Amino acid sequence: MFPLWDRKDRASMASGLEVRVPYADHRIVQYVFNTPWEYKNHDGVVKGLLRDAAKDWLPEDVLARKKSPYPKTHNPAYELIVKQRLAAVLSDSDEPIHQLIDKAAAAQLLGEKSDYGKPWFGQLMAGPQLMAYLLQINFWLKKYEIVIKL
Incomplete structure (x- = not known):
């Protein structure tokens, strides 16, 4: 795992980026x-x-x-993109995230007005960040073909 960190540091810092490597x-x-x-x-x-x-x-x-945590993204274009992508995921009942979320709460999240001051689970995470988080979980579940046994 350490070579991954080293490579990440060299590649990201050369571009002036701060990047975190997940537990892979x-x-x-x-x-x-x-x-x-x-x-x-x-x-x-x-x-x-x-x-x-x-x-x-x-x-x-x-x-x-x-x-x-990282600072939040306050770009309206970013929010629009994650909102559109999450709406598409929520409209497809075959997406794996449906097994983990409250569909009504997710729909409510999509309909809410931007509130960048509202933290989620102790994070400095507001609506757009939560939407992106849900998209990332869905992507991970699909990519690794995770089967959830409820």
Whole structure:
């Protein structure tokens, strides 16, 4: 995984971009997806499981600091694109995201007026970012042919 970070740093910084590399190993994703919420958020600490896993390697000030997400995109063209793409996904009942979301809430999200000050789940994430997040999850489910057993 470290060569991926190194390559990402060289490629992105050459273009003046800040990029984050996700945990790319599917076994990590499977493990964390199936881990009970109480472990992931124990004592009300966001990313508690990850922080516990890294406690022997990171200083306390790094372990205890608050999450710092990327700034939001406030571009109306971006919002229009993600809204159109999410509407298309929601109109196709074969899209895998339908197994995970409340369709009425998703439809309401599409109909809401932009509110960039409204956080979602403790993030600095508003409507357009949430829509993009749902599109990313849908893409991931399709690409890796994830089967959800409810």
